[in-house]
Amino acid sequence: MHLTLEFGGGLDLLLEKSTKVHQVDVQPKDDEGKATMKGLLSWVKSNLIKERPEMFIKGDSVRPGVLVLINDCDWELCGGLDAELEDKDVVVFISTLHGG
Amino acid sequence: MQSIAAPARAGSRLCARCGERKAALKRPKTLEQICRECFYVVFEDEIHRTIVDNNLFKAGERVAIGASGGKDSTVLAYVLSELNKRHNYGLDLFLLSIDEGITGYRDDSLETVKRNELQYGLPLKIVSYKDLYDWTMDDIVKAIGLKNNCTFCGVFRRQALDRGAALLKVDKIVTGHNADDIAETVLLNILRGDIARLSRCTFITTGEDGPIPRCKPFKYTYEKEIVMYAYFKKLDYFSTECIYSPNAYRGFAREFIKDLERMRPRAILDIITSGENFRISTTTRMPEQGTCERCGYICSQKLCKACVLLDGLNRGLPKLGIGRSAKGGAGADGNGERQGKRPERNRSSLQGKHGNLDF
Ligand SMILES: [Zn+2]
Ligand SMILES: [Zn+2]
Ligand SMILES: [Zn+2]
Numbered sequence: 001m002h003l004t005l006e007f008g009g010g011l012d013l014l015l016e017k018s019t020k021v022h023q024v025d026v027q028p029k030d031d032e033g034k035a036t037m038k039g040l041l042s043w044v045k046s047n048l049i050k051e052r053p054e055m056f057i058k059g060d061s062v063r064p065g066v067l068v069l070i071n072d073c074d075w076e077l078c079g080g081l082d083a084e085l086e087d088k089d090v091v092v093f094i095s096t097l098h099g100g
Numbered sequence: 101m102q103s104i105a106a107p108a109r110a111g112s113r114l115c116a117r118c119g120e121r122k123a124a125l126k127r128p129k130t131l132e133q134i135c136r137e138c139f140y141v142v143f144e145d146e147i148h149r150t151i152v153d154n155n156l157f158k159a160g161e162r163v164a165i166g167a168s169g170g171k172d173s174t175v176l177a178y179v180l181s182e183l184n185k186r187h188n189y190g191l192d193l194f195l196l197s198i199d200e201g202i203t204g205y206r207d208d209s210l211e212t213v214k215r216n217e218l219q220y221g222l223p224l225k226i227v228s229y230k231d232l233y234d235w236t237m238d239d240i241v242k243a244i245g246l247k248n249n250c251t252f253c254g255v256f257r258r259q260a261l262d263r264g265a266a267l268l269k270v271d272k273i274v275t276g277h278n279a280d281d282i283a284e285t286v287l288l289n290i291l292r293g294d295i296a297r298l299s300r301c302t303f304i305t306t307g308e309d310g311p312i313p314r315c316k317p318f319k320y321t322y323e324k325e326i327v328m329y330a331y332f333k334k335l336d337y338f339s340t341e342c343i344y345s346p347n348a349y350r351g352f353a354r355e356f357i358k359d360l361e362r363m364r365p366r367a368i369l370d371i372i373t374s375g376e377n378f379r380i381s382t383t384t385r386m387p388e389q390g391t392c393e394r395c396g397y398i399c400s401q402k403l404c405k406a407c408v409l410l411d412g413l414n415r416g417l418p419k420l421g422i423g424r425s426a427k428g429g430a431g432a433d434g435n436g437e438r439q440g441k442r443p444e445r446n447r448s449s450l451q452g453k454h455g456n457l458d459f
Contacts (some may be wrong), residue, residue: 008331008339009171009327009339010339010340013340063358064355064358064359064361064362065323065354065355065358067324067327067328067331069331072124072332073122073123073124073125074124074125074126074328076125076126077113077123077124077125077126077133092331094327094331095339096171096323096324096326096327097354097358
């Protein structure tokens with residue numbers, strides 16, 4: 001499936017060439033074979049994050065203080081890690097941990 | 101894959117407030133699910149209520165917004181100028197920025213503030229460490245290395261903000277400290293046994309006895325909501341970490357607060373409430389307030405922290421005023437003995453250790 005991933009609030013600095021927006025084609029499978037946020041996070045961790053993964057991931061979720069929006073909706077309303085993704089979804093990650 | 105039985109998709113629930121539009125976020129404070137438009141309304145209204153209930157401003161006042169280009173101060177500048185117009189506060193608002201002289205960090209964030217000046221139509225004043233102290237942070241780091249430089253940065257910034265505010269002839273300074281920041285500072289002050297700061301750090305207004313009071317209109321505003329607001333409104337802010345060493349101890353406290361928030365978002369407000377309700381026992385001796393002999397800044401010693409640090413830099417003894425050597429152990433003697441027991445020089449270092457607290 002095609003996804004647009006956006007990294008803000010300083011998270012872009014953890015990625016190759018500090019690119020904010022990534023157009024990707026992935027099949028983010030979790031343990032049960034479903035295309036969930038959980039699967040996407042582990043894909044992002046191994047494919048996009050180039051340094052200091054602990055700034056982005058803690059355990060199998062994002063680090064507390066990193067906000068996630070799926071199609072501009074707070075992921076806490078869509079099931080968090082279990083939220084299922086669909087083709088052409090836009091997923092935005094924003095760190096709240098930098099600067100005031 | 102698009103079956104009807106699919107679990108609730110992003111945005112398929114209705115707003116708990118208007119019942120019409122799709123919910124866009126879950127409020128950490130109330131756990132309500134609300135839409136974007138209702139979020140703007142409640143977010144702005146709560147800040148308005150905080151301002152009114154605490155009598156933060158009087159009509160006709162000149163108010164400087166401490167602007168770093170970061171998320172909190174950017175949202176504060178935007179919301180405060182909106183509320184000022186909407187509710188006729190009658191305030192003259194200014195942006196006040198500090199140029200610490202950090203190449204590649206502050207020069208970039210100042211560009212953001214300069215854009216904010218145009219976007220929000222607020223006059224901007226920039227005061228620099230170079231002008232005030234004749235040292236940039238880059239110079240200081242060259243002289244003292246990466247350790248302790250945040251002490252200089254924090255002490256100098258606090259004073260620079262006051263100096264800039266005096267130049268602007270403002271009646272008040274507002275800063276973007278949010279509920280998460282304040283909860284974190286409550287914890288840090290407990291961990292350090294810093295009773296004087298513990299009792300002060302939850303005040304919405306501080307320095308009322310001094311020349312220019314400071315207040316925190318975001319005292320009850322969650323960081324999550326500030327960042328969501330900035331994101332939805334597409335506000336232009338700068339989000340790169342200071343390139344010089346961050347305060348590791350503060351970092352731990354922040355992480356702890358964020359972990360608590362994930363489990364129980366109200367924890368942040370509850371920590372603030374606990375901080376507000378601490379009572380200092382009458383046997384705890386508090387430092388007396390006076391003014392610095394050299395520059396007149398408010399302090400509890402002969403010389404203010406900035407003057408002591410500056411002295412050290414100019415005499416080639418940059419460790420002066422930094423505090424005990426590392427092996428002394430930060431936690432070992434961080435409480436109690438304030439007055440009398442130690443010679444003047446050491447007492448002043450006790451006061452300001454981990455000096456980059458903005459409270
Ligand atoms: Zn609504
Ligand atoms: Zn710093
Ligand atoms: Zn002084």
